[in-house]
Structures are given as structure tokens and as C-alpha cells.
Amino acid sequence: MPNIPQPLINDIRCTFKCFVFRIFTRMGTLMIVRHGETEWNAEGRIQGHTDIGLSEKGAEQARSLGTRLAGMNIDVAYSSDLKRTSETARLALGGRDxxxxxxxxxxxxxxxExxxxxxxxxxxxxxxxYPKYLEKDLDYxxxxxxxxxxxxxxxxxxxNEIKSKHLDETVLVVSHGGVLRAAMVSLLGMPLEGNWSFLFGNCSLTMFDTHPDNAVLRVFNDTSHLQGAVRHGMLE
Structure with missing residues (x-):
């Protein structure tokens, strides 16, 4: 029998375990992205449901994100129906089918109001x-x-609907800073007060391994694909 080095044996065992794990465990990847900058972001204006499109800088941010995602397999994408997210998603997908x-x-x-x-x-x-708006009140x-x-x-x-529909797929979700905090609470099974524990930069990338019953956070609020002038802070 050949003398196989122990480190190689360990690597083979690890590879086999990962292979078996993926066969018998339905695991997907969820990528969540906050939209690119808008003029109202730059002015510090509350956007909410108001349908504001991307600024020139926001479009550049989305294209930079697209460069980051170009080498990644994506099976399906979701966004809100507001222009700042759908525009971000389309630019980030870069014309892919x-x-x-x-x-x-x-x-x-x-x-x-x-x-x-x-x-x-x-x-x-x-x-x-105004003071009520600044308080961490779940019901305000x-x-x-x-x-x-x-x-x-x-x-x-x-x-939960997206996770259950795409159990073993890679999904891109482009949404908004405020509601992505709520998504984190849901995905990680945190108390509702966890909504005030997260901030998302424009066109930041957050990634999870998703399983039928839970999600594991791998990357949070990564903006390394944005350089210099296209970086932005945390305004909603």
C-alpha cells in the first residue's frame, strides 16, 4: 500500500465530508445588497416608498458591484419594485440572462409624512x-x-418564501437599508430589538449559507468592491 502523507489524507477526508454534506443537506447561497446611492441619500432625505432612481454615483456603485459578482453563479434575483433597487439589480447583473x-x-x-x-x-x-422617531420603539x-x-x-x-423556493440555489436580493436590518433579524433568528444592530452601506454585499431551518452569515456589509469616490456612508 502506498505511503500517503497524513495531510493529504486529511484533505481527502475533508473533501469527501463536504461532498457528502452537500448531497444530503440542501444548502443555498443568499446574497443581499443595499441599493446604490440616490440624490436623496446624498441630501440626507428620507425616501421610504418614494420612487427615487439612482444617482450617477449610485449607478457607478452598481456597476462596480457587477464586476464583483461577474465570476459568481447566480440562479435568480429579487428586488423591490422601486427604481433604486431594480436599477441596482440590473446594473449588477450586467445583462446576464x-x-x-x-x-x-x-x-x-x-x-x-x-x-x-x-x-x-x-x-x-x-x-x-421627532423624539419618538429617534427612539427604538418597535411599535412607533x-x-x-x-x-x-x-x-x-x-x-x-x-x-422565508425566497429561502423555501430556492433551497439549493444562489439568490441575489437587492433591497433597502432599513428593511435589510429586519431581514437580518429574521434570517438569524434574533429578537426584534436586533433591528438596531445593523447598518448597510450603499451597494454593500452581505452573504449567507442558507439551510431549510436556518442561515449562516458569511460576509457582512462588504464594500471592498467600491473604490474612492464611489464609497458612501450609511444614510437610508
């Missing part, structure tokens, strides 16, 4: 509401808007 499903379930928080305003304007125009919602509790339930529904 991949179905893009647009759904209102992936929209940003509805911010009601605060949409279009900066924080300074909210403080000036709604002095009684601006007039005409959604609460964190409502949004977390919405995102749990759509993320």
Missing part, C-alpha cells in the same frame, strides 16, 4: 414626533407609515 423578480414586499419602510424630509426638517416641522410609526414590528413581519414572510 437571470430572471429579476420585482416585489413590493422588499420595499423600504413606509415613512409616511416624513418622506422627502431631512432629520432637521422633521425636527422643525414635527417637534412632538410615522403618520401613514409602518412600524418596525410590521416591517420585520413583512420581511420574515418574503425571506
Amino acid at each position: 437571470i430572471v429579476l423578480n420585482e416585489t413590493a414586499m422588499l420595499r423600504e419602510y413606509h415613512k409616511g 416624513f418622506e422627502g424630509l431631512t432629520l432637521a426638517e422633521i425636527k422643525s416641522q414635527f417637534p412632538d414626533e 410609526a410615522p403618520n401613514g407609515g409602518e412600524s418596525t414590528r410590521d416591517v420585520t413581519a413583512r420581511m420574515a414572510t418574503i425571506m
Whole structure:
């Protein structure tokens, strides 16, 4: 019998175990992305359901993300039905023959009467509401808007639907900074208060290994594909 080095034997065993694991365990990959920058992002304005498209910088960010994703297999993509996410998704996919499903379930928080305003304007125009808006209250919602509790339930529904429909596939989801926090809470099985534990940069990439009953976080808020002027902060 040949004398096989122990490190090689260990590598063979590991490869075999991973092969068997993938055969008997349905595992997929979920990539979630926040949309590229908009003019309202740059101005610090609350967007919510207002349908604002990408700025020139945001489009450049999305193309940079596309370069990052070019070597990755993607089976299917999802975005909200708002322009800033669907435009980001299409630019990131770079013309590949991949179905893009647009759904209102992936929209940003509805911010009601605060949409279009900066924080300074909210403080000036709604002095009684402003402190409530800044509090970490799961049930607070601006007039005409959604609460964190409502949004977390919405995102749990759509993320579970996507996971169950694509158990062993690679899925790209392009959505919004606020609701992606709720998606993290759902995917990781965290308490609802976890909504305030995450921030997402424009065109950042977050990745999970997904299983029927759970998800494992591999990459969080990675913006290494964005260079210099196309980097941006965490404004929603």
C-alpha cells in the first residue's frame, strides 16, 4: 500500500465530508445588497416608498458591484419594485440572462409624512414626533407609515418564501437599508430589538449559507468592491 502523507489524507477526508454534506443537506447561497446611492441619500432625505432612481454615483456603485459578482453563479434575483433597487439589480447583473423578480414586499419602510424630509426638517416641522422617531420603539410609526414590528413581519414572510423556493440555489436580493436590518433579524433568528444592530452601506454585499431551518452569515456589509469616490456612508 502506498505511503500517503497524513495531510493529504486529511484533505481527502475533508473533501469527501463536504461532498457528502452537500448531497444530503440542501444548502443555498443568499446574497443581499443595499441599493446604490440616490440624490436623496446624498441630501440626507428620507425616501421610504418614494420612487427615487439612482444617482450617477449610485449607478457607478452598481456597476462596480457587477464586476464583483461577474465570476459568481447566480440562479435568480429579487428586488423591490422601486427604481433604486431594480436599477441596482440590473446594473449588477450586467445583462446576464437571470430572471429579476420585482416585489413590493422588499420595499423600504413606509415613512409616511416624513418622506422627502431631512432629520432637521422633521425636527422643525414635527417637534412632538421627532423624539419618538429617534427612539427604538418597535411599535412607533410615522403618520401613514409602518412600524418596525410590521416591517420585520413583512420581511420574515418574503425571506422565508425566497429561502423555501430556492433551497439549493444562489439568490441575489437587492433591497433597502432599513428593511435589510429586519431581514437580518429574521434570517438569524434574533429578537426584534436586533433591528438596531445593523447598518448597510450603499451597494454593500452581505452573504449567507442558507439551510431549510436556518442561515449562516458569511460576509457582512462588504464594500471592498467600491473604490474612492464611489464609497458612501450609511444614510437610508
